Structure formats: C-alpha cells, structure tokens
Amino acid sequence: MTPDSEMIIPRDVRMRARSGHHTTITAGLVPGYVQTNLAILPRELAFDFLLFCQRNPKPCPLIEVVESGLSEPIVTAPGSDIRTDAPKYRVFRDGEIESEVQDILSIWNDKMVSFLLGCSFTFEAALIDAGIPIRHIDTETNVPMFITNIETNPAGPFSGPMVVTMRPIQQDKVVRAIQVSSRFPGVHGAPIHFGNPAIIGINDLDKPDMGDPVEIKDGEIPVFWACGVTPQAVAIRSKPSIMITHSPGHMFITDLKDEDLAVI
Amino acid sequence: MTPDSEMIIPRDVRMRARSGHHTTITAGLVPGYVQTNLAILPRELAFDFLLFCQRNPKPCPLIEVVESGLSEPIVTAPGSDIRTDAPKYRVFRDGEIESEVQDILSIWNDKMVSFLLGCSFTFEAALIDAGIPIRHIDTETNVPMFITNIETNPAGPFSGPMVVTMRPIQQDKVVRAIQVSSRFPGVHGAPIHFGNPAIIGINDLDKPDMGDPVEIKDGEIPVFWACGVTPQAVAIRSKPSIMITHSPGHMFITDLKDEDLAVI
Numbered sequence: 466m467t468p469d470s471e472m473i474i475p476r477d478v479r480m481r482a483r484s485g486h487h488t489t490i491t492a493g494l495v496p497g498y499v500q501t502n503l504a505i506l507p508r509e510l511a512f513d514f515l516l517f518c519q520r521n522p523k524p525c526p527l528i529e530v531v532e533s534g535l536s537e538p539i540v541t542a543p544g545s546d547i548r549t550d551a552p553k554y555r556v557f558r559d560g561e562i563e564s565e566v567q568d569i570l571s572i573w574n575d576k577m578v579s580f581l582l583g584c585s586f587t588f589e590a591a592l593i594d595a596g597i598p599i600r601h602i603d604t605e606t607n608v609p610m611f612i613t614n615i616e617t618n619p620a621g622p623f624s625g626p627m628v629v630t631m632r633p634i635q636q637d638k639v640v641r642a643i644q645v646s647s648r649f650p651g652v653h654g655a656p657i658h659f660g661n662p663a664i665i666g667i668n669d670l671d672k673p674d675m676g677d678p679v680e681i682k683d684g685e686i687p688v689f690w691a692c693g694v695t696p697q698a699v700a701i702r703s704k705p706s707i708m709i710t711h712s713p714g715h716m717f718i719t720d721l722k723d724e725d726l727a728v729i
Numbered sequence: 730m731t732p733d734s735e736m737i738i739p740r741d742v743r744m745r746a747r748s749g750h751h752t753t754i755t756a757g758l759v760p761g762y763v764q765t766n767l768a769i770l771p772r773e774l775a776f777d778f779l780l781f782c783q784r785n786p787k788p789c790p791l792i793e794v795v796e797s798g799l800s801e802p803i804v805t806a807p808g809s810d811i812r813t814d815a816p817k818y819r820v821f822r823d824g825e826i827e828s829e830v831q832d833i834l835s836i837w838n839d840k841m842v843s844f845l846l847g848c849s850f851t852f853e854a855a856l857i858d859a860g861i862p863i864r865h866i867d868t869e870t871n872v873p874m875f876i877t878n879i880e881t882n883p884a885g886p887f888s889g890p891m892v893v894t895m896r897p898i899q900q901d902k903v904v905r906a907i908q909v910s911s912r913f914p915g916v917h918g919a920p921i922h923f924g925n926p927a928i929i930g931i932n933d934l935d936k937p938d939m940g941d942p943v944e945i946k947d948g949e950i951p952v953f954w955a956c957g958v959t960p961q962a963v964a965i966r967s968k969p970s971i972m973i974t975h976s977p978g979h980m981f982i983t984d985l986k987d988e989d990l991a992v993i
Contacts, residue, residue: 512776515779519783519794530783530784532884647992654992728914729993
C-alpha cells in the first residue's frame with residue numbers, strides 16, 4: 466500500500482509532462498480525475514468551434530475554454546500550462562499532421578483559444594468501481610479508437626465523422642455500463658452504440674484507426690462511446706490553417722473529479 | 730376531453746404569436762414541450778456570450794444557436810421564425826430596456842446570432858407528473874423571478890447576478906422535486922437553493938423582481954431554480970449596444986420534448 470502522502474495527483478503528472486519525464490499515454494492514471502482532450506485554434510475560428518462542441522456534446526463535451534492570451538485553465542487546473550502539461554501534442558496544418566511534439570511553446574501565440582473536452586478515460590474509474598473491468602487498462606494499452614460513418618453536426622467550417630472508443634463488456638454487464646456512464650454526460654455519457662460494428666461503419670475491430678486493438682472474449686459484446694479525438698477527424702476534413710490537439714491517449718489531466726461532473 | 734386532432738401543438742402557439750393573436754405568457758402551455766428563453770446579440774459578441782453560456786450551464790442551458798444570417802431554429806423548431814414567434818420581446822440598448830414589442834422584424838439585421846436557452850417551465854410538466862403541484866400554474870400567473878446575490882461566471886464583457894425562479898413545494902416532496910428536475914440539466918436541472926431566501930440575497934418573497942408573487946402555505950418551503958432570464962440581468966450590467974430577449978414568461982416554444990433532454 467502506498468501512503469496517502471505519496472499518492473499521485475493530477476499536478477504530478479502535469480509537472481512530469483512539463484519537464485519531459487512523462488511522455489506516454491495516461492490511460493488508468495490518477496483514477497477518478499477528469500482527463501481532457503485538447504483542441505487549440507486561432508481566435509477567428511473559436512466561435513465556430515465552440516458552436517461545434519455545443520452541437521456535438523457527446524463527442525465534444527466542453528470542460529473548460531481558455532480565452533486567447535491565456536494558457537492556464539484556471540478553473541479546472543490552476544497553476545497548469547496548456548502548452549506544456551500534456552504528455553504529447555499533435556500539430557495539424559491545413560488538415561494534415563505536421564508533427565507530434567512534447568510542448569507547443571515554439572508555435573504558441575496569444576491569439577489562440579484552448580478547448581478542454583471530457584474524455585472517456587475518466588468514467589472508466591466509475592465502470593471499474595461498478596465491477597466492470599476495462600480490457601485496455603488490464604492490458605496496459607491505449608484504448609482502441611475508430612472513425613465511424615456517423616456524421617457530426619457541422620458548425621461553420623467544422624464537419625467530419627464521429628470517432629468512438631470501444632470497450633468489450635460482458636453481455637450481462639452492458640445495462641449497468643450504460644447506467645453508470647449515463648451519469649457522466651460531461652465525459653461522453655452513455656454509449657452511442659453496442660453490438661455489430663458494421664452498423665456504424667467499422668469494418669474490422671482488430672484494426673483500430675488509433676490506439677491498440679483489444680481481444681473480445683466469448684460472451685462479451687463491443688460497446689462504443691463517442692470520443693474526444695473527434696476534433697482530430699474534423700481537422701482532417703475541415704483543414705483549419707492550424708489546430709493543435711493532444712496526441713491520442715496522451716491527455717491533459719485536470720484537478721476536477723469525475724464526481725464533480727455526475728449529473729445525478 | 731379534446732380529441733387528439735384538436736390538441737394544441739407548439740407550432741400553433743408560434744403561429745398565433747406570429748399573427749399577433751397570442752401576446753401573453755406561455756406558462757403551462759403545451760406541457761411536455763421545451764420552452765426557451767431568447768438572447769439575440771450582434772455577431773461580434775457571439776463568442777463571448779456562447780462562452781458565458783458554457784460557463785453558466787444552470788441559468789443558461791443552450792438548446793440551439795442560430796447563426797448570423799438565419800432566423801429559423803432549424804433543429805428544434807423547423808419552419809419557425811425567431812423574429813416573430815415568441816409572444817413578446819424585450820429590446821435592451823446599452824443595458825436599458827428600450828421597448829417591449831411583439832416582433833423584432835424592424836430591428837433585425839443579418840449579423841445577429843440567436844441563442845435559445847432552456848426554461849424551467851418545461852420541467853414543470855415532469856414535476857406535475859410526479860404529483861408535485863406548481864402554484865403559479867394553478868393560479869394562472871407568471872412564475873416569480875428574483876435577482877440573487879450569486880454571481881455568474883463572467884466571459885468577455887458578460888457578467889451579472891444569477892436570476893432564479895421560485896416554487897413553493899411541500900416539505901415531504903422536496904427530495905422528489907430535486908430528483909425529478911435533476912433529470913433535466915438542459916432546462917436548468919436541479920434547484921440551486923431551498924429554504925431561507927436571504928442566503929441567496931432575496932429579501933422579500935412577496936416582491937419578485939419579475940413575474941407575480943405566489944402564496945407559500947404552511948408546510949411548504951421555497952425552492953429556487955436557476956432561470957433563463959439571467960441574460961437580461963447580465964444585459965443590464967454588461968450594457969451590450971443591443972441585446973434582444975423574450976419578455977419574461979413569454980417564451981419561444983420548440984418542437985423538442987422534455988424527454989428528449991432527459992439525461993437518464
């Protein structure tokens with residue numbers, strides 16, 4: 466047992482990311498705390514992207530918006546720096562991945578607006594508490610992510626397909642998994658689909674578009690949740706001049722607790 | 730009993746408002762349908778107001794945003810016109826009420842962005858279904874609204890006090906009222922306070938800032954929900970050059986059903 470004083474807290478992960486000592490995925494880290502997807506855009510696109518999030522609350526549940534000129538998410542992660550405290554970033558230019566970097570200090574400018582979006586990692590703690598094991602945590606791999614044939618609701622220049630995460634759940638626990646995740650609309654909420662992946666345009670569960678494949682055992686069915694990587698699929702389609710995101714699985718961890726987001 | 734074919738639907742109320750035949754409050758009308766507060770602002774203030782709503786989801790739960798150049802809330806009220814279909818509008822200029830009008834056609838321009846915000850009227854149907862009577866519906870008056878001492882979270886130029894509605898609820902039904910309204914975060918959700926009104930800066934329940942007073946009977950306690958009139962208090966403080974809202978109690982009724990907004 467680790468004594469309380471040595472328990473890892475979100476700030477520890479952020480500082481280790483900032484100093485370059487944590488550069489890997491954050492799945493399963495600091496359970497119970499809200500991890501977030503990032504999308505950073507020029508101010509002139511901020512209204513349309515905020516509207517895109519409002520119109521697509523399942524893939525893009527807004528946790529905090531950091532206005533231009535600021536780099537500290539003061540509400541959910543005071544003392545942090547959005548430019549350094551995620552383990553890895555992706556830089557999209559004109560819809561293409563230009564680079565993956567450990568900080569964005571050199572490309573940052575004070576006209577950028579930062580969006581923190583809820584992440585399904587964080588309701589996984591609630592599923593585990595409910596006795597529902599999460600395969601990719603047990604195997605210490607990144608959650609499998611798939612680009613679907615479900616179109617998001619467009620806003621301004623932003624449009625594209627919804628990205629989902631998949632978790633195999635034992636048949637007799639699917640109802641409970643739906644109930645548990647429904648309490649957390651701020652981190653994607655209830656699943657958007659379960660069962661036959663072809664219905665949502667996924668051809669091969671062994672070949673995720675991002676992340677790592679996981680085994681689906683006898684008696685399990687695949688359950689799909691909307692994913693905060695959706696803005697990256699939108700960036701590819703919509704081609705903003707610049708859009709910076711986290712690298713899939715390499716989340717920005719806030720001080721907010723999952724329970725703070727529970728609606729009941 | 731009215732046969733189904735003669736049942737009033739949201740479109741009927743909107744058309745009657747458009748033609749000038751319905752000019753009064755909408756409390757208790759078309760139960761089960763989502764009624765909305767309106768806030769209409771110039772495009773240059775739209776990002777900050779959208780951010781204000783994101784930061785204040787209890788008083789300002791976003792139902793739909795109609796982009797500049799458009800006047801039809803196509804998702805939640807197709808065929809409607811935001812400029813004519815509420816029974817009464819308020820025009821604020823520089824933080825002061827300039828006029829109350831039945832349509833805004835003459836002051837509309839195609840650079841305006843319209844925000845539809847959820848309204849507590851609509852969860853009242855759920856409360857009534859749960860056996861919790863609503864006093865102001867029984868008395869056919871407008872719900873009492875109060876300006877509190879609770880500050881909203883500011884965004885850009887927008888700041889101001891939260892406005893609440895009050896309903897007297899029998900002590901033994903308060904827990905149930907909290908549960909029922911918690912299901913509907915999109916229409917203000919759970920109460921923000923109950924009991925002693927002085928705690929939230931309300932001095933006299935008999936003198937609401939807007940709407941009509943209601944009797945509080947023995948064994949009842951006042952229960953307070955965040956109110957979509959909050960943007961009007963914000964307009965007074967923040968003084969945008971122009972902001973058009975509905976007139977308190979005179980809501981824009983959508984085709985959305987309350988159950989569409991239930992999170993579980």
